Amino acid sequence: MLNVAGLEVVIRRRGTTARVVRGLDLSVGAGQRVALVGESGSGKSMTARAIMGLLPPTASATGHVRFDGTDLFEAGWAGLRGSRMTMVFQDPMSALNPVFRVEDQLRAIARSRERSRLAALLESVAIRDPERVLRSYPFQLSGGMAQRVLLAAALVNEPELIVADEPATALDAEIQQLSLELLARRARDEGTAVLLITHHLGLVRAFAEQVYVMREGEIVERGPTRQILRAPSHEYTRSLLASVPRLSGAADG
Amino acid sequence: MAELLAVRDLGKRYGRVVALDGISLGIAEGESLAVVGQSGSGKTTLGRLVVGLERPTAGSIRYRDGELAHRSRTRAERKAIQLVPQDPLSTLNPSRTAGANVALPLVVHGLPRGRARLVELFDKVDLAERFVDRFPSELSGGQRQRVAIARALATGPRLIVLDEPTSALDVLVQARVVRLLERLRQDLGIAYLFITHDLALVNSVANRVAVLYRGRLVELGPTDSVLRKPQHPYTRRLLSNVAVVDEAEERLKPARPDDEAVDQEFA
Ligand SMILES: Nc1ncnc2c1ncn2[C@@H]1O[C@H](COP(=O)(O)OP(=O)(O)O)[C@@H](O)[C@H]1O
Ligand SMILES: Nc1ncnc2c1ncn2[C@@H]1O[C@H](COP(=O)(O)OP(=O)(O)O)[C@@H](O)[C@H]1O
Numbered sequence: 425m426l427n428v429a430g431l432e433v434v435i436r437r438r439g440t441t442a443r444v445v446r447g448l449d450l451s452v453g454a455g456q457r458v459a460l461v462g463e464s465g466s467g468k469s470m471t472a473r474a475i476m477g478l479l480p481p482t483a484s485a486t487g488h489v490r491f492d493g494t495d496l497f498e499a500g501w502a503g504l505r506g507s508r509m510t511m512v513f514q515d516p517m518s519a520l521n522p523v524f525r526v527e528d529q530l531r532a533i534a535r536s537r538e539r540s541r542l543a544a545l546l547e548s549v550a551i552r553d554p555e556r557v558l559r560s561y562p563f564q565l566s567g568g569m570a571q572r573v574l575l576a577a578a579l580v581n582e583p584e585l586i587v588a589d590e591p592a593t594a595l596d597a598e599i600q601q602l603s604l605e606l607l608a609r610r611a612r613d614e615g616t617a618v619l620l621i622t623h624h625l626g627l628v629r630a631f632a633e634q635v636y637v638m639r640e641g642e643i644v645e646r647g648p649t650r651q652i653l654r655a656p657s658h659e660y661t662r663s664l665l666a667s668v669p670r671l672s673g674a675a676d677g
Numbered sequence: 678m679a680e681l682l683a684v685r686d687l688g689k690r691y692g693r694v695v696a697l698d699g700i701s702l703g704i705a706e707g708e709s710l711a712v713v714g715q716s717g718s719g720k721t722t723l724g725r726l727v728v729g730l731e732r733p734t735a736g737s738i739r740y741r742d743g744e745l746a747h748r749s750r751t752r753a754e755r756k757a758i759q760l761v762p763q764d765p766l767s768t769l770n771p772s773r774t775a776g777a778n779v780a781l782p783l784v785v786h787g788l789p790r791g792r793a794r795l796v797e798l799f800d801k802v803d804l805a806e807r808f809v810d811r812f813p814s815e816l817s818g819g820q821r822q823r824v825a826i827a828r829a830l831a832t833g834p835r836l837i838v839l840d841e842p843t844s845a846l847d848v849l850v851q852a853r854v855v856r857l858l859e860r861l862r863q864d865l866g867i868a869y870l871f872i873t874h875d876l877a878l879v880n881s882v883a884n885r886v887a888v889l890y891r892g893r894l895v896e897l898g899p900t901d902s903v904l905r906k907p908q909h910p911y912t913r914r915l916l917s918n919v920a921v922v923d924e925a926e927e928r929l930k931p932a933r934p935d936d937e938a939v940d941q942e943f944a
């Protein structure tokens with residue numbers, strides 16, 4: 425579904441350029457759950473934005489991003505982004521438009537506009553009173569509710585690819601788990617390809633079949649999640665693993 | 678150990694919203710007490726009441742021998758209890774240097790605020806002198822959080838309320854900040870009220886843990902026993918949601934109780 429080859433992202437700042445993604449290869453098949461993991465600043469969000477065609481004006485990308493066989497750097501994202509491929513952003517509040525009610529935001533992007541379908545969609549992301557939420561403005565929602573609305577917005581057009589960039593990281597574990605369960609169900613039931621971006625190997629273990637470990641713009645290790653977590657071969661992966669807080673005692677990262 | 682702070686039957690309402698209800702807990706000198714709960718459970722409200730940013734609508738807050746709940750605090754009391762607020766991005770003034778941000782409480786309290794004092798405070802949080810002159814936008818998330826900690830240290834507090842100090846950081850940076858906080862506690866004998874939504878983190882940061890659910894205290898005990906033998910179904914639910922990295926950790930997690938069990942126990 426998604427195939428990234430030799431991706432390079434360069435950012436210009438203060439007259440110099442920084443290579444923040446360096447020759448990255450990555451694939452996500454239909455129905456596959458894949459994670460891209462690394463510390464902050466390693467280039468995960470820039471990778472996601474390059475895939476979605478949403479890089480900031482100071483950044484430029486080369487290489488290949490193929491969606492369903494089409495090279496997006498040549499063909500562009502028209503007719504794809506927001507419908508066949510969607511993104512869930514890290515900060516739900518800043519991703520929602522503050523001056524529109526939830527219903528209007530969903531209608532603005534949804535192919536089908538029946539109210540009953542929107543309500544059913546909200547129910548599917550574990551919103552118990554969808555009618556109230558549809559009438560609400562973003563500021564009237566709790567962080568957890570806003571995160572679910574954002575997830576609903578990413579799902580509304582039944583995309584074939586979802587890129588989720590650290591969904592609900594700053595929120596609680598329950599909302600985080602819920603988001604991942606919903607994405608996993610989409611992958612299983614609808615064959616949606618899902619790329620999860622995170623710094624937390626615990627979430628990778630809970631969610632992904634395949635994992636790519638990224639450091640300073642490069643993939644340092646990749647493979648089946650179980651294998652990488654059991655026997656990480658790269659020192660960096662081991663330090664990420666060691667930093668995850670333990671129920672059994674202090675992390676030692 | 679002597680009790681530093683004790684809250685009794687603490688309550689806070691915002692109009693019809695009951696944010697906190699009947700909270701009683703104590704913190705000893707130099708102790709770190711964790712407060713956990715999911716978002717909206719009242720953690721930030723508890724922290725704001727303890728540092729005196731807001732007044733409770735019920736109950737008492739004793740610091741050493743003083744009852745603080747329903748009066749303005751003395752200068753000494755304000756210096757003694759400091760806050761590292763949630764959200765390291767918005768907590769620093771972006772138009773001032775990191776040094777000017779840290780100097781602000783020194784100015785407010787009429788304390789020495791020369792360059793030497795700032796360098797000393799930056800050194801406490803492992804930031805080199807050159808960071809004094811940087812702007813917040815030029816710092817990484819972990820560096821900003823260190824600056825916020827240095828600012829809280831400036832008045833020589835006995836208790837710091839840390840409101841989700843690592844929630845916005847990645848796991849590597851989180852581990853470093855946690856180690857720094859533990860070292861400061863050992864060296865300076867400061868007590869912490871360590872607020873977090875991540876139950877897995879509690880082991881690394883506190884000896885005792887208080888669990889909040891919808892504004893009420895549902896469990897309070899030594900970290901070890903709360904994690905290994907959680908008494909309240911809500912604590913079990915929090916534990917069941919922790920994302921762990923191996924099978925051994927998985928076995929420490931209880932099965933997820935259904936929502937009805939949590940609500941029944943709560944009623
Ligand atoms: N808008 C921007 N302008 C300039 N540099 C940026 C911008 N956003 C990110 N960067 C830089 O690009 C690199 C990669 O960032 P990012 O992809 O956001 O990392 P991650 O998502 O893994 O935390 C970092 O060095 C960061 O400082
Ligand atoms: N200033 C306020 N006005 C009205 N309600 C508030 C205010 N601050 C907090 N609340 C409410 O109090 C409850 C507890 O919030 P908070 O202490 O921020 O929880 P937490 O920090 O655990 O996420 C929530 O229901 C929240 O909406």
Ligand SMILES: [Mg+2]
Binds near residue numbers: 468469470589590
């Ligand atoms: Mg990012």
Ligand SMILES: [Mg+2]
Binds near residue numbers: 720721722763
């Ligand atoms: Mg809070």
